[in-house]
Amino acid sequence: MMKSLVFVETAEGKVKKTSLEAVAYAHGLGGAVTVIALGTADAQALADVGKYGASKVLHASDAALNEPMVQLYTSVIEQAMRAEGTEVLVLANSSLGSPVAAKIAVRFNASLAANVVELPRPGAACIVKRSIYTGKAFANVELKNAIKVITLRKNAAEAHEVGNPVAVTPFAPSLANVDANVKITAVEKATGDILLPEAEIVVSGGRGMKGPEHWGLIEDLAKTLGAATGCSKPVSDMHWRPHHEHVGQTGVKVAPQLYLAVGISGAIQHLAGVNSSKCIVVINKDPEAPFFKAADYGIVGDAFDVLPKLNEAFRAAK
Amino acid sequence: MKILVCISHVPDTTSKISFVDNGTRLDSNGVQFIIGPYDDYALARAVELKESNGASVTVLNVGLSDTEPTIRKALAIGADDAIRVHAEPADSFFVATQIAAHAAGYDLILMGRESIDYNSGVVHAMVGELLGLPSFSPVMSLELSDGVVKMAREIEGGKESLEASLPLVAGCQEPIAEWKIPNMRGIMSARTKPLKVVDPVAVEARVRLDGYELPPPKGAVKMIAADNVGELVQRLKTEAKVI
Numbered sequence: 001m002m003k004s005l006v007f008v009e010t011a012e013g014k015v016k017k018t019s020l021e022a023v024a025y026a027h028g029l030g031g032a033v034t035v036i037a038l039g040t041a042d043a044q045a046l047a048d049v050g051k052y053g054a055s056k057v058l059h060a061s062d063a064a065l066n067e068p069m070v071q072l073y074t075s076v077i078e079q080a081m082r083a084e085g086t087e088v089l090v091l092a093n094s095s096l097g098s099p100v101a102a103k104i105a106v107r108f109n110a111s112l113a114a115n116v117v118e119l120p121r122p123g124a125a126c127i128v129k130r131s132i133y134t135g136k137a138f139a140n141v142e143l144k145n146a147i148k149v150i151t152l153r154k155n156a157a158e159a160h161e162v163g164n165p166v167a168v169t170p171f172a173p174s175l176a177n178v179d180a181n182v183k184i185t186a187v188e189k190a191t192g193d194i195l196l197p198e199a200e201i202v203v204s205g206g207r208g209m210k211g212p213e214h215w216g217l218i219e220d221l222a223k224t225l226g227a228a229t230g231c232s233k234p235v236s237d238m239h240w241r242p243h244h245e246h247v248g249q250t251g252v253k254v255a256p257q258l259y260l261a262v263g264i265s266g267a268i269q270h271l272a273g274v275n276s277s278k279c280i281v282v283i284n285k286d287p288e289a290p291f292f293k294a295a296d297y298g299i300v301g302d303a304f305d306v307l308p309k310l311n312e313a314f315r316a317a318k
Numbered sequence: 319m320k321i322l323v324c325i326s327h328v329p330d331t332t333s334k335i336s337f338v339d340n341g342t343r344l345d346s347n348g349v350q351f352i353i354g355p356y357d358d359y360a361l362a363r364a365v366e367l368k369e370s371n372g373a374s375v376t377v378l379n380v381g382l383s384d385t386e387p388t389i390r391k392a393l394a395i396g397a398d399d400a401i402r403v404h405a406e407p408a409d410s411f412f413v414a415t416q417i418a419a420h421a422a423g424y425d426l427i428l429m430g431r432e433s434i435d436y437n438s439g440v441v442h443a444m445v446g447e448l449l450g451l452p453s454f455s456p457v458m459s460l461e462l463s464d465g466v467v468k469m470a471r472e473i474e475g476g477k478e479s480l481e482a483s484l485p486l487v488a489g490c491q492e493p494i495a496e497w498k499i500p501n502m503r504g505i506m507s508a509r510t511k512p513l514k515v516v517d518p519v520a521v522e523a524r525v526r527l528d529g530y531e532l533p534p535p536k537g538a539v540k541m542i543a544a545d546n547v548g549e550l551v552q553r554l555k556t557e558a559k560v561i
């Protein structure tokens with residue numbers, strides 16, 4: 001029974017889905033689960049984390065923590081771990097969670113596993129399965145040291161409601177000026193309300209869409225489905241779509257319930273970004289397109305013909 | 319200015335991955351090994367900075383002698399010298415400790431955002447922590463102006479602009495630089511550039527490999543006629559249960 005601490009990330013005050021998955025994962029470990037959130041956040045949203053298995057929620061609400069500064073965040077989480085006697089730190093693998101995990105592992109002489117996909121295998125040793133070779137394989141690794149740090153790949157656990165909201169306990173760490181030499185000068189957030197990395201449904205277009213002027217077809221379908229839009233690398237290289245929409249090994253790794261790929265050939269580097277999707281649908285005019293081999297459902301047809309019909313059918317089924 | 323570029327030696331992205339010895343070792347038969355693609359961006363940016371600002375570029379790899387052709391390729395691309403820490407890269411902490419042991423005196427320590435074999439994306443932050451230096455990843459652009467380093471970092475659904483001072487550690491990704499292809503002169507000169515082999519510092523790995531496995535094979539794709547898209551909608555609802 002390991003005492004765990006989960007670092008949850010918030011966006012616009014709300015707890016991110018990937019962080020709720022981390023809470024669910026920690027709950028699955030069987031020991032007491034404490035959660036920590038940093039910076040301004042919605043009190044009810046934090047209390048509700050109790051529903052997913054947390055027995056205690058710490059909130060360090062100092063406005064100095066509103067900017068995600070890695071050193072400062074690491075120091076606060078370190079203080080929380082010492083105060084709580086944490087044995088395992090669990091967090092979502094993200095641009096913030098990953099460096100925090102690495103630094104905590106160094107400070108606590110901890111064993112670290114990144115991109116973990118399942119709960120530890122039953123038994124005395126803590127052996128977890130992690131994704132390697134860009135989704136092409138798994139490694140089972142034993143976390144040997146007393147303190148353990150686990151970062152999760154998306155969909156490693158499902159956030160189910162298992163309990164009730166809990167009281168939020170204020171946490172007042174000492175806030176040293178540890179990021180003195182670092183300044184965040186600007187943050188550009190992608191427009192649109194559904195963020196690609198967190199989306200449940202993604203509609204993605206490739207070079208087969210022929211040009212940016214045809215993206216309305218992709219966007220219309222995405223709108224009907226409440227989906228985020230993605231693309232292949234050449235599409236963002238040619239500036240048909242912004243860089244942060246490109247999916248694959250060198251781009252975003254998505255893990256939605258449904259990934260709809262239109263006019264994308266299915267190169268291995270693209271597949272590397274989508275292979276944790278639950279269900280893949282491929283629309284391509286070439287029956288030999290490699291993507292069909294990685295798909296659950298396929299339609300051989302012209303995107304310009306199939307997309308409007310598909311949009312109509314999804315709309316009718318609502 | 320002194321730049322250290324840490325490179326991993328990994329199977330080419332298109333390699334078919336399989337394991338031998340009861341799932342404890344990669345089957346390297348027919349696998350072509352390359353500089354990690356993200357590490358290649360780091361190297362390309364280092365060589366650009368050398369050309370524009372003047373710098374020396376050292377590459378470092380933690381690996382056994384089979385990584386030397388990969389290190390020579392980095393020298394051919396434009397690094398000046400190389401260090402190989404003679405050890406199996408046991409885990410991220412082991413690698414980070416070896417890198418940190420050689421990083422003194424470097425202004426910029428560049429790596430890839432992640433190695434494409436273990437994909438942990440943590441070695442740079444560990445090295446930063448061990449050395450007491452700030453670390454950033456994944457860095458999409460890196461410019462030097464009057465001792466200030468201006469960077470852009472990819473964050474979930476967006477981009478963060480940062481300023482920091484040297485020395486620092488950065489994990490790189492595109493479009494930080496264009497990959498460089500070695501030319502004939504580079505290849506010739508790489509043969510005689512210094513490649514120093516050093517013993518590892520003693521440190522115990524914190525993670526033990528129990529074994530590798532492959533994902534279960536994917537079931538066959540179900541094809542649906544283009545003039546019957548309603549069937550797809552139905553199946554996504556009732557069979558796959560994803561909408």
Ligand SMILES: Cc1cc2nc3c(=O)[nH]c(=O)nc-3n(C[C@H](O)[C@H](O)[C@H](O)COP(=O)(O)OP(=O)(O)OC[C@H]3O[C@@H](n4cnc5c(N)ncnc54)[C@H](O)[C@@H]3O)c2cc1C
Nearest residue numbers: 206207208232233248249250263264265267269285286303
């Ligand atoms: C190191 C490295 C990293 C890379 N990283 C990535 C990455 O992260 N993400 C990524 O996507 N790529 C990446 N690539 C590029 C990748 O190898 C492919 O080149 C790329 O994915 C191909 O994009 P595409 O499928 O859109 O285009 P294409 O390969 O040109 O395929 C277009 C497809 O559209 C179909 N088509 C054409 N017209 C129609 C129509 N009217 N209706 C329906 N279908 C149509 C064609 O049959 C074809 O299958 C990387 C490459 C390298 C070397």
Ligand SMILES: Nc1ncnc2c1ncn2[C@@H]1O[C@H](COP(=O)(O)O)[C@@H](O)[C@H]1O
Nearest residue numbers: 324379380429430432433438439440441
């Ligand atoms: N064996 C190694 N030798 C040198 N550098 C490495 C090695 N392994 C990883 N790195 C560097 O650390 C970065 C992050 O690796 P990782 O944390 O394994 O994803 C890589 O992109 C490399 O730049």
